[in-house]
Amino acid sequence: MTELSQAQRTWRNPLFAWDSAQEVEQLPTASYVSHQEIWERTRSSRTELFKVGRLRYYHKWAGHGQSTWRRSRYWPTRRRVLRIRGEYNDKSLRREKTIVDKRPIWWVVGLMVLALVPLITPERLENTLLTAGVTFGIYAAINLCWMLVIGTASIFSLATYAIVGTAAFMTAYASTMFGLPWWLLPPLGAIIGLIFGGIIALPATRLDGFYYALLTLGLNELCRVYFVTSKEFGSATGGLYGAATYLPQDWSSTGQLQLAYYACFTLMLLALLLYRFINGRQLGRILRIAPEKREAFAEATGVDFRQARVRVFLISSVGLGFIGGFYSANYGGVAFSIFSFDTVLLGLAMLVIGGIGRAEGAVVGTLIVVFFDKVLITLGPIRLIIIGLIMLFVVLYLRNGLFGIKQQFRTWRDKKKSERRSTRAEKGGEMLPEEATEARNPDDVYRRRYDKMQREFLKKLVTPEVINEHRRAPQGQHSESLERLLIYFRNQPQPDKYAISALQSTNGYRIVALSGHRGVAPRVVEDKIYRSPVEAYHGVFLRRVQDLLES
Amino acid sequence: MDVWFVVSNTILLACIYGTLAIGVSITWSSLGLLNLAYGFIFAFAGYGAWLFAQHVSAWGPAVLASGVLAGALGGLFVCALAFIPIHDKPNFTIRGLIATLAINLIGTQSLLWWFGPRSKSLPEIFGTWKLSLPGMTLTADKAGNVITSVVMLLLVLRWMRSSRGGLEIRAMMMNPHAASIVGIGVRRTSFYVMAITGALAGLAAVLLSQTYYISPFGGLTPMIKAVSIALCGGLGSVQGAIIAAIVLGLNEALTTVAIGGRYVLITQFLMIILILLVRPRGIAGILDRAREA
Known part of the structure; x- marks a missing residue:
């Protein structure tokens, strides 16, 4: 570059012979630079190759x-x-x-595995696993209903186990006192759940977020204290037992366990169906438009989200009451531990570990927690510590539980990618490899590459002599270097192209940039007002040269 | 009905509840963290005081001080684990709540694992004297409880009013964004706040252990009461928490005398629900100015 500009040449003006008054005979100009040389230099690849692309693999079926x-x-x-x-x-x-x-494929496979568990468990693990399986079925059903409240209706209620427990205690009491058959317990529980849910839904319309969470936490404690201290509900025995159960007493214990397992599994399927029908249909869609903190928008569009929330709450309360009735029909009664704070905590751990707002999160979270809590029961308090640690880990590091990992990883990877990209990006440069993989039209990639090479070449033509030549006569015949520069500048696309606007008021000229859109006025680039069109032409030229050198 | 008994019990309960509730309230309004690990801090402080009394000295004030220190330590621990890593992450309020719940689970189970399920008792901190006044007798632990908690609360409130650190905390309570803009470090302030609220929980733990015992899960009921009183008074308001503590203390004392101790929680929650239905942001809370996460 330096040697090229040092070796100066003169340019002889061919128009001098005709109009010697206005034209000069010769001017110093930059020496000839072979574009072949630049081309060769640009073509020789110095580029570092990066692994790029964001294709996701999908198997293609015929x-x-x-x-x-x-x-x-x-x-x-x-x-x-x-x-x-x-x-x-x-x-x-x-x-x-x-x-x-x-x-859907994963669901079918997973549910089939769960359905086959009793048939494939080894003999000596059967008791532990099936007991855990029964707990899993019931808790998964409870958590699915709870997920409807927390995830779909976004009411942060912690009184779920209060509803289940109350329904279970009431139905067990009704069964022991009035001898109700087992199949009446779940429907009775559903009615109790509806009433109880109706009572605690009252404050839900007035309170929001955490105020409601704390209130329901207190409500849970209230239920615990009430049932523990009242004599009718067996304060002496640690629970109320003796309710009618659907398990035939003359079956073997293994047979009873297997029946209980499949009954609870069916209960979970019913809860899944309920989740699907609430979350995936009208109510769920209404509530999806009104997430927390954006209720005002939903209200403005005419969505009555409050009514929808209360309806979801009531429906899931009915579900929870049903599960409560089933609970006492399954175990033949219920213990006070269902109200304990640890039960609420473990339930919340199940939701949080799986990820709030997804059915699969509720089921898998329940599976994990029940596995630690019921299968590894020999570990003692350590198992609860492990569950707490998992919960803490999930909350600290994951945005939305285990099933949010995929999304979170993709977001993180995209962030890193764009950080790396921004360190390599240059103004007016070639398309970056990442961009190039996404470009719709491959021609654009080559156009950008050619443009970059052209700029590299043109930058070498900008010398003080060329600028002086332009200042003298912006229009007319020019030396080769200046002519090349001007042709390049003139061929640029319309958006943001510099132009001159004549000012009527001050009789001056100002540089503006065209918007490139019909009806959108050009924007003013600088305040400077030029006295004559020639000066203004040169101002535009200088700006374009500067933009070229900057790129 | 024995008026003096009701009054003295009201004052006693109001003092202890107030100590707990103000801690919850300050944490929420300055950090936006709903500290549900309060039960764990409570039990941790109790065990700290018990270890101190067992191994070092059983002198009353020293045991009290060790309980307060252990509580502050527990507060710092919770802060470092649940507030510092996620306070600037999306969805902090709910994640912070769940993180403190997880710490509560881990902490109480660890205490159970380490110390066993048998509850421990602390020595009599305030001695065993009695003061007979016309119409009532003042026992040592009642008088001591009231005086200590009032003194501690006054100290804390005085510190919040007149010191640099207190000013920072109050600024955070008013407007956390603006506070961080003018150079008040969120993380440093959070350590002050959690240490102070932890110390208040520790004090309440030692004071309550004069009546009840120390057990791994003993902090649960005080925590729930504290949270509901803070809620009832309006989260973030010290005056509101004091008013709510007095109202609920009166309610508890009256219920005990009139219907029986069994129904205390029931009347208390009915009261709280009533108050919240009338004023959704608590007694002193104003709907628009309450902290929105």
């Missing part, structure tokens, strides 16, 4: 063009079993199918 519109649906509805996207491959021109949402 599809036939004839079966494009053949789809399997859940029978009475128009809902499809799997969300499948069909497309034609651009390269192979074959029809392909992609399963967009694989969660």
